[in-house]
Every structure is written in structure tokens, then in C-alpha cells.
Amino acid sequence: MPTARAWREYPQRYRYEAAVCKKCGKWHFPPRLVCDACKGEEFETRVMRRTGTVVVSTVVRVPPAQFKDQAPYAMAIVRMDDGPSITTQIVDWQEAQLKTGAKVKLEFRRISDDGEAGTINYGYKAVPV
Amino acid sequence: MRDVAIIGVGLTKCGELWEQSLRDLYVEAALKAIKNAGIDHIDSMYVGCMSSGLFVGQEHLGALMADYLGQAPVAATRVESACASGGAALRMGYLDVASGASDIVLVGGVEKMTDVSGDAATYALATASDQEWEAFGGITFPGLYALMAMAHMERYKTTSRQLAAVAVKNHANGAKNPAAQFPAIITVDDVLNSVMVADPLHILDCSPISDGAAAVILCPADQAKTLCQHLPVKIVGSGMATDTIALHSRKDLTSLDAVTKAAAAAYRQASKVPSDIQVCEVHDCFTIAEIMVSEALGFFEKGKGGNAVETGATAIGGKIPINTSGGLKAKGHPVGATGVAQAVEIVEQLRGGAGARQVAKARIGMTQNMGGTGASAVVHILEAM
Numbered sequence: 001m002p003t004a005r006a007w008r009e010y011p012q013r014y015r016y017e018a019a020v021c022k023k024c025g026k027w028h029f030p031p032r033l034v035c036d037a038c039k040g041e042e043f044e045t046r047v048m049r050r051t052g053t054v055v056v057s058t059v060v061r062v063p064p065a066q067f068k069d070q071a072p073y074a075m076a077i078v079r080m081d082d083g084p085s086i087t088t089q090i091v092d093w094q095e096a097q098l099k100t101g102a103k104v105k106l107e108f109r110r111i112s113d114d115g116e117a118g119t120i121n122y123g124y125k126a127v128p129v
Numbered sequence: 130m131r132d133v134a135i136i137g138v139g140l141t142k143c144g145e146l147w148e149q150s151l152r153d154l155y156v157e158a159a160l161k162a163i164k165n166a167g168i169d170h171i172d173s174m175y176v177g178c179m180s181s182g183l184f185v186g187q188e189h190l191g192a193l194m195a196d197y198l199g200q201a202p203v204a205a206t207r208v209e210s211a212c213a214s215g216g217a218a219l220r221m222g223y224l225d226v227a228s229g230a231s232d233i234v235l236v237g238g239v240e241k242m243t244d245v246s247g248d249a250a251t252y253a254l255a256t257a258s259d260q261e262w263e264a265f266g267g268i269t270f271p272g273l274y275a276l277m278a279m280a281h282m283e284r285y286k287t288t289s290r291q292l293a294a295v296a297v298k299n300h301a302n303g304a305k306n307p308a309a310q311f312p313a314i315i316t317v318d319d320v321l322n323s324v325m326v327a328d329p330l331h332i333l334d335c336s337p338i339s340d341g342a343a344a345v346i347l348c349p350a351d352q353a354k355t356l357c358q359h360l361p362v363k364i365v366g367s368g369m370a371t372d373t374i375a376l377h378s379r380k381d382l383t384s385l386d387a388v389t390k391a392a393a394a395a396y397r398q399a400s401k402v403p404s405d406i407q408v409c410e411v412h413d414c415f416t417i418a419e420i421m422v423s424e425a426l427g428f429f430e431k432g433k434g435g436n437a438v439e440t441g442a443t444a445i446g447g448k449i450p451i452n453t454s455g456g457l458k459a460k461g462h463p464v465g466a467t468g469v470a471q472a473v474e475i476v477e478q479l480r481g482g483a484g485a486r487q488v489a490k491a492r493i494g495m496t497q498n499m500g501g502t503g504a505s506a507v508v509h510i511l512e513a514m
Contacts, residue, residue: 058329112265
């Protein structure tokens with residue numbers, strides 16, 4: 001991933017910074033410039049709690065090229081306790097912990113790398129709690 | 130707005146077509162459509178294509194295709210809405226004629242996917258999802274549809290056998306289609322015993338990577354009968370809608386709201402209801418997609434789509450035959466061509482020229498094309514004139 005592009009996303013990938021709409025209070029992760037609930041354009045930056053609940057999950061067995069060394073791995077849609085939903089890998093899991101309703105917490109992990117001369121991409125993955 | 134008719138159709142074979150380039154495919158389909166319509170010129174042209182830049186390193190398809198079709202200097206541009214590029218191009222062509230801006234419009238769709246490795250193709254397709262907030266973490270397209278399937282199975286008790294029944298039906302139809310990439314008869318057990326890609330989707334729940342192109346010729350409906358050597362088919366409804374790009378932002382993972390909204394617009398314009406539709410081509414990029422779409426279009430109650438396919442309601446001869454062409458699953462899925470190829474199949478059906486896969490006395494048909502996980506949806510209703 002180009003350095004500037006990766007850098008722009010550090011506030012979310014490293015620090016869980018969300019944009020909370022000043023008009024209606026909806027949490028946006030990642031931040032948006034327009035609130036999709038009320039069209040508000042003013043936001044307050046707040047750090048999202050790292051805890052959430054599995055909405056649904058799958059196990060990816062045929063991965064994209066840069067994830068070959070990790071497959072098979074679990075992916076889930078997780079609804080964060082502050083409201084936003086995200087798509088994330090779940091790691092360090094037992095079968096039952098992938099089920100809908102399972103509690104997870106986001107941790108800072110290595111996500112992928114862009115090859116020998118490329119950048120290593122870091123971000124969050126979910127672990128069962 | 131003027132009424133618009135389809136007066137010509139053209140299709141290449143779908144498959145790994147190593148001898149044909151991106152432009153060869155487009156020109157073959159376009160020439161077939163022009164000859165099928167029997168016209169001597171076009172006024173403008175639209176090219177539906179998802180990702181020629183990533184697949185063959187070529188953009189600027191409007192000019193390229195007009196040039197190689199020998200039609201420069203006509204107005205020509207590319208339309209992109211991921212896997213709905215073809216359907217979106219058809220809608221642009223429809224609006225061009227309906228508005229009165231152009232009389233005879235060529236709408237083509239094309240994708241050349243097999244010049245790159247499977248990894249590169251997977252990457253290109255993943256750009257239809259949210260690159261930064263979905264694909265970054267390692268989710269694939271089969272993975273996203275797997276999440277939808279999991280949600281549908283959990284809420285409605287949809288089964289893997291019902292998913293497999295979609296593939297079985299579509300391959301049975303595709304076996305009757307000379308243009309199909311995989312005209313092989315398969316069984317439910319074949320699907321269930323095939324390699325798991327992302328639970329619960331097996332490789333035989335997924336549509337293939339394909340090369341191919343399709344084209345149609347549009348004109349004002351009041352000129353169709355004089356221009357056309359075949360039974361003209363009128364576009365009586367055209368709808369398009371969008372939804373959140375990321376699947377995780379949807380309120381309900383078991384619904385395809387953009388499909389429902391695009392269909393509602395098309396039904397309203399056409400003054401039709403779901404029970405009026407006699408044959409339908411839907412976007413079965415994965416088996417679960419066909420089940421969810423058949424519900425979103427109003428053919429079946431929510432949660433009943435799996436049972437419908439298992440009991441034969443969507444087979445040729447059933448209540449509403451779906452994907453008589455073989456669908457994306459068996460006919461093939463050259464992404465940008467798909468939305469146009471669907472219209473070609475419905476026109477063939479309404480003309481009565483679909484051969485062994487003909488739906489008896491079909492006069493009203495529908496096409497449904499979508500991009501990403503349903504973030505773009507295009508629906509057209511066609512009626513024999």
C-alpha cells in the first residue's frame with residue numbers, strides 16, 4: 001500500500017478514531033464528511049471502544065495473494081459496542097467463538113505485507129474475550 | 130421520455146478465449162448486434178466494463194471500441210458500476226434514446242479476465258468492495274457472499290443443499306446454451322463435495338472467471354417495427370439504486386435493498402407486478418445471490434427463496450424460470466458483459482428464439498444485474514411489442 005495512503009488511515013487502524021455526528025450523535029468508523037443518518041457535516045473525533053459482538057462470520061479458505069500465509073482464517077462482521085460495524089479477521093479462536101453473539105476485542109496486529117520491498121501493513125484483528 | 134426498443138442482439142461465447150483480445154471480443158459482439166438489427170449506422174455507443182485497467186492495462190474504452198468497430202467519430206463512453214457495469218450501460222443507452230438525444234444506440238459490455246493470473250483477477254474483482262475497510266483485512270468476494278449466506282441460513286434456515294440447487298439448475302440450463310462456458314450437468318452432491326472457498330460456499334457455488342462480450346441495439350419504439358427484422362422488444366421499465374459500499378454497514382445482511390428499490394422503480398414505470406414476469410435473468414455471482422435476489426424482486430417471500438429453487442419453482446417450466454441462459458454460474462461471468470448478456474437472453478426468449486431453453490409463450494421478461502455485494506443494482510423489464 002502506498003505510504004501516504006497507509007498513513008492517512010493510521011488514526012483508525014492504530015487508534016480507533018471515529019467521527020461522532022454533532023447533530024444526531026451517530027458514530028462513524030471510518031469517519032465520513034457527511035452523516036448518512038442526518039446529513040450533518042460537523043463531527044467530534046472520539047476514540048471507539050475496542051469491544052464488540054460477532055454479527056456473522058466465515059472461514060476464508062481461498063485467500064487473496066497477500067494473505068496466503070495466513071489461510072485458512074476467520075473473517076467476521078463485528079458490531080462495535082459504540083455502534084459502527086466493521087469487517088475484520090478473528091484470530092486465536094475456537095469454533096464456538098465464531099458464532100453470532102460472541103464477544104470480541106480488537107487488537108493491534110500485522111495484517112499483510114506488500115512483498116520484499118513493500119510496506120508491512122498493520123491494523124486491527126479481533127480476538128475472542 | 131420516448132419509448133425505447135431493443136432491435137438487435139449479439140453475444141460472444143463465454144470462456145477462456147485466449148485467441149481473442151478485449152477489443153476483438155467487443156467488436157465481435159457489436160458486429161453481431163448491428164447485423165442482427167440490420168442497421169447501417171449508430172448515433173452513439175456505451176461500453177460497460179468493470180476493470181479493463183486492471184485486467185489488461187487498458188482504459189479509454191469508448192474511443193478504442195468506436196475506432197475498432199469502424200464507428201468513430203460517434204459519441205462513445207465507458208460505463209462502470211463494478212459487476213453491474215453492463216446493466217448500467219444499458220440504462221445509459223436507454224436514457225440516451227428515451228431523452229431524444231440519440232436515435233440508434235449500441236450498448237455493449239465486455240470483460241477480458243483471463244490474461245492475468247487468478248490472484249490478479251481476484252484482486253481486480255475485490256476492488257468492487259470497499260478496498261480500505263473490507264478488502265484490507267483479507268475478506269474476498271466469495272467471503273462477503275459467504276457472510277450473507279451465513280446470515281440467511283441462520284435467520285431462514287436456508288440450507289447448503291438449497292444453495293447447491295441453484296448451481297444444479299443453472300448448469301442444467303447452461304447445458305442447453307451454446308454460448309455457455311460450463312455447459313456441464315452437475316448434481317447437488319457435486320457441489321457439496323467440491324472445495325470449500327469460504328464457508329458455506331463451495332467452488333461450485335461460485336461463478337467462474339470469464340472472457341466475453343455482449344451487445345444490443347436500441348432505437349425509439351416507434352421506429353422499431355420499420356427498422357427491425359425481428360420481433361422488437363420494448364424496455365418498459367428501467368430502475369437503478371445503490372446501497373452502502375460495505376456489507377457491514379447494511380442494516381440487514383439478508384436483504385438486498387438496492388435490488389428491491391431498483392425493481393420497485395422498474396415495476397412502477399412498467400405498471401407491472403412480480404407475477405407478470407415470465408422469465409428472468411438474475412445476478413447469480415454466487416448461489417446465495419440468486420436466492421436473495423429472487424426474494425428482493427418479489428418473486429418469493431423473504432426466506433422462501435431457497436425452498437423455491439429446491440422445489441423447481443425457478444426451473445424452466447416452473448412458476449418463474451430464472452437464469453434460462455445458465456446464469457453467471459454456467460454461462461460465465463465476463464463481469465462488464467454480464468448485464469448486457471442478460472438482456473440478450475431475455476430478448477431471445479421474448480422473440481421465441483431460445484431453442485432448447487425456450488420458456489413457452491414468454492412475452493414479459495426481466496434482467497437484474499448488481500455490483501459488489503449489491504451496492505449497485507440495475508433492473509430492466511422487457512416486453513415483446
